[in-house]
Amino acid sequence: MSERVAGAPGERPDEGRNREELLRKYDAESAYRTNLGPWKWVVLVIGSALTIFQLYTALRGGYVFLIQGAIHVGAAMSLVYLLYPAKRAWSSRRGIPFYDLILAGLAIWTNSYIVINYERLTNQSVIFGFSTLDYTVAGLGVLLVLEATRRCVGLPIVVIAACALLYGWLGPYMPIFPHAGFSLERLATETFFTTSSIFGTPIQVSATFIYLFLFFGVLLVKTNIGQFFNDLAFALTGRYTGGTAKAAVVASGLQGTISGSSVANTVTSGSFTIPMMKRAGFRPEFSAAAEASASTGGQIMPPIMGAAAFIMAEYTGVPYNEIIVIAIIPAILYFTGVFTGTHFVAKRDGIVGVPRDQLPPVGGLLKKIYLALPLVVIIGMLLSGFSPQNSALYGIATAFLVSFLRSDTRMSLPEMGRLLENGARAALPVIAACATAGIIAGIVTKTGLGGVLAGGILDLALGNFFLLMFFTMIACLVLGMGLPTTANYVVTATVAAPILVQFDVPLIAAHFFVFYFGIVADITPPVCLAAYAGAGIAGANPMRTGVTAVSLAIAAFIIPYIFVTEPVLVLEGATFLNFAPAFLTAVAGMIAISGGIMGYFMGRANVVERLALVAGGIALVYPNLIVSLSGLALVVAIGVFQYLRGASGGKPEESTA
Known part of the structure; x- marks a missing residue:
């Protein structure tokens, strides 16, 4: 077959598709209102206040978990009701309806109630019990969290959380896995007034580590520092065989160090890389699949790793700076599989690289190498043993200072104000997912459901270790089709990881196993949202794109088995x-x-x-x-x-x- 020249005419990319429209279609996190009217100033104030609160508590020390979490969740939930309509189709309507203003106010009130009455709710209630108003606030708070999560994350996780709450309430009447059950009053107060459910470990981590790293990612994007990584990827790989696809893989991996969403990463990077791959001669389905599989892999790329790495550190007791070191080897294996897949397809189909004169000049990039300094600071401090909070703060400060060195990265005062608001916007889906995942994890723990499910899977596997891993994989993939990465990890780490540990799998290997399979659900048909988003840009068949993405990222379905059977690859006894x-x-x-x-x-x-x-x-x-x-x-x-x-x-x- 004669080689096709990169950039030769192929199928014309669908330039009419808008990035925002694709995000709204495939990513619930991006379906926010586009015309707030005068309420945009309220959003600016609340969003900026939340970001400033997070920066302040990271610098000076946080409050007790319940108060820190209540402020974190209260501000976030109020912003969700101001920004996200009850239906996606209403996102283009001007202004905010009165009922959403009421819901936003109630979100602030219910969480402020915890802050104001903290001593009574946590100490005196043990002796005197809760009042009718307490029960009302708790029940309303739970419902507000669930509805806010539905709006900005999606319905599946809310359905699972609702089923978990029903299971907790109707325990004695359940046909399978019955338990003593909780009254509605106790269920409400245990869910909203304790640190074992909504304000459990996921929200505690979100309110300390995760928010800062998400804000760091927003800062890199808003100052155009993130574009440096894309240019670097194309300069390093673009001229080789299938260079456009290889550059897309490298760029998405680099973007993954600052992004925690496979769909958003696919659309952001793919709007540029997918048309280039098509022009080079790659088929539309492959172009979309390459971007989707690489962008999904970005969630396993340290240091952010879809925000789940912070929660993993809390669940396993392994320090975060060790987690990101352990994650390097699995990430290398994943991207080796995707990168070589693109190389083999390019060789098979005779697709060459991009001419040098169409690539970013290496010399120019070397002059801007200092733009990578914020990421170097964060990783260096983490590996040196500094806390994640301090590392993130220094990284944020470094990025802010570096941005002033060039006119194309420098921000004006209004842009700085919007940056604080955008930091809050980026965190809303993660906060909502962590809060709702906390409900699920709390019910699983309180009712003993985790142990019962573990026993059921063990019985189903008939004691066979590989069958056990296979059933655990299926459970993670199914859950991952409806849950975002962070929430998926919380649930599978609560239910599935302990099963593997019972078979003497090292704790960290078990947690990486469930973490990986939860992530690759984003490219696994039939619900492969990252692949669908890529297909939207490429004008490709969504299901064929999903199948191609699975074949390209086949390593992701093998690697977890490798580091369970070879724990040295997650540095266990290495x-x-x-x-x-x-x-x-x-x-x-x-x-x-x-x-x-x-x-x-x-x-x-x-x-x-x-x-x-x-x-x-x-x-x-x-x-x-x-x-x-x-x-x-x-x-x-x-x-x-x-x-x-x-x-x-x-x-x-x-x-x-």
Whole structure:
């Protein structure tokens, strides 16, 4: 096949699609009102006040968990009602209806009630009990959190939380997994007045670590520092075979260090990279799938990792600075699979790189290398043992100062004010998801449901460890289809991770297992929102895009099994002698499997060669030296055979991917 020149005419990208419209269609987090009228000043004040409160408490020290959480949640929920309409279709209407103003006021009142009555609610109520007003506030507070979450996150997580609350209330009458149950009054107060449900670990982490890192990401984007990462990716990879797709993978990985949403990452990066991939000659479905799979992988890229890494640190007791080090190896394996997949498809289809004169000049980028300083500061401080709060604060300060060095990154005073508001806007879906996930986790813990479900899965697996991992994977994928990453991790870490731990899987490996499968649900059909968003930009078939994304990111479905069976890859008991062979065989396995799936290795592969490459790759990652060496021998044999066949001018059977 003759090579297509990058940038040659292909299918014209659908330039009429608007980024905002795509986000509204596929991402509930972006379906906010576009015309607030005079209420925009109220949003500005509340949003800025919330950001300033978070910065202040990070600098001077926070309040007790319940008060810190109540201020955090109260301000956020009021903003949700001001910004997000009851129906997405109403987002373009001017102003805010009176009932949403009332709901916003009630959100502030119910949470302020906790702050004002903290001593009585936490101490005196043990002796004197709660009043009718207490019960009313608690019940109303729970309903407000659920409705706010529905508006800015979506219905699935609210349905799960509502079912959890019903399970807690109707425990004695449940046909399966019955329990003693709670009265409505106790259920309301336990959910809204304690630190074991709405204001549990997820919100505690959101109110301290997560908000600051999200604000840091917003600052990088608003000052155009984030664009530097995209330019760097294209400068490094754009001129090579399939350069546009490789650049998209690298750019999305770099963007993932500051972004926690696979859908938003897909639309933000994809609006630029997907049309370029199509013009280079990649099929629309593949262009969309490459961006979606890379953007989804951005959530496993340190340091932010979809905000779930902070909660993982609290659940596992592993310091956050160690979590991000542990996450590096799985992230390398994931992006190795996606990157080599794009390379093999480009070689198979004869797609070359972008001409040098169309790429950002390396010399110009080197002059702007200081723009990466904020990220270097954060990562450096975390690895040096500083707290996440201090690291984020110094990173924010560094980004703010660096932005003044160039006219295209410098902010005016009005822009600084909007930056504070935008920081709050970015955090709203995460806060809502953490609050509602806390309800689910609280019910699972209080009713003992986690242990019962664990026992049920163990029985279903008949004691077989691999069946156990498979059923756990399915549970995580199903939950991930309706929950955002953070909420998904909270639920699966509460229910599924302990099951693996019972089989002597190291704690951190079990948590990474459920974390990974919750994330890849974003590209797994039938509910693959990141793939759908990419397809919208590419003008591609959404379901075919999802299937292509799964094949491209096949590593993500294998890696979790690897670091459960080879815990050294999450640095559990790792030494150089046991880590090096495990890592090298895992990388080789990812490359071989990717070649088999995509139909190209050293040359185009026929069906038998593809099956052999996949089998060899699986053998390479299997935790047994003899099996791995056998897999290596098979892969090398296929590679040599294809090379010799190509040198002699032989033609393989046609293959498709």
